[in-house]
Amino acid sequence: xxxxxxxxxxxxxxxxxxxxxxxxxxxxxxxxxxxxxxxxxxxxxxxxxxxxxxxxxxxxxxxxxxxxxxxxxxxxxxxxxxxxxxxxxxxxxxxxxxxxxxxxxxxxxxxxxxxxxxxxxxxxxxxxxxxxxxxxxxxxxxxxxxxxxxxxxxxxxxxxxxxxxxx
Numbered sequence: 001x002x003x004x005x006x007x008x009x010x011x012x013x014x015x016x017x018x019x020x021x022x023x024x025x026x027x028x029x030x031x032x033x034x035x036x037x038x039x040x041x042x043x044x045x046x047x048x049x050x051x052x053x054x055x056x057x058x059x060x061x062x063x064x065x066x067x068x069x070x071x072x073x074x075x076x077x078x079x080x081x082x083x084x085x086x087x088x089x090x091x092x093x094x095x096x097x098x099x100x101x102x103x104x105x106x107x108x109x110x111x112x113x114x115x116x117x118x119x120x121x122x123x124x125x126x127x128x129x130x131x132x133x134x135x136x137x138x139x140x141x142x143x144x145x146x147x148x149x150x151x152x153x154x155x156x157x158x159x160x161x162x163x164x165x166x167x
Contacts, residue, residue, distance in 0.1 A: 023146060037158045042104065117133045
């Protein structure tokens with residue numbers, strides 16, 4: 001059994017437009033953790049992108065202003081973006097996948113890890129990025145997963161491993 005982002009159209013706007021459907025998990029005080037999940041983009045009505053994120057803040061009514069450390073997988077462009085905001089305006093790293101890495105109707109093991117100021121991301125056990133976070137990056141926050149728009153994306157085997165600061 002897996003979770004699916006199932007809303008294909010923006011629902012009725014009650015407060016603010018939210019172009020990024022997301023689910024938040026955990027505690028606003030989480031700092032050092034690894035978040036992993038299997039992600040799949042179905043062949044019909046799929047979102048162009050999906051994300052995993054750590055240290056997510058500001059997710060109340062205006063989720064378009066959420067900050068954190070986001071790994072965006074862009075299946076249509078065969079690329080990834082790591083940003084410190086949900087809109088991917090504050091980009092920390094980018095890269096392209098070789099055509100065999102990301103496609104539709106396949107499950108991908110995606111993992112992100114943050115420990116103090118160090119961040120790593122991997123797909124199917126292959127590290128795609130390792131970086132030192134800027135000083136203004138969020139220091140604590142929720143874990144999250146979501147999509148870049150109103151299309152399907154599937155999430156399975158979600159795992160959260162909290163780490164001690166000394167590890």
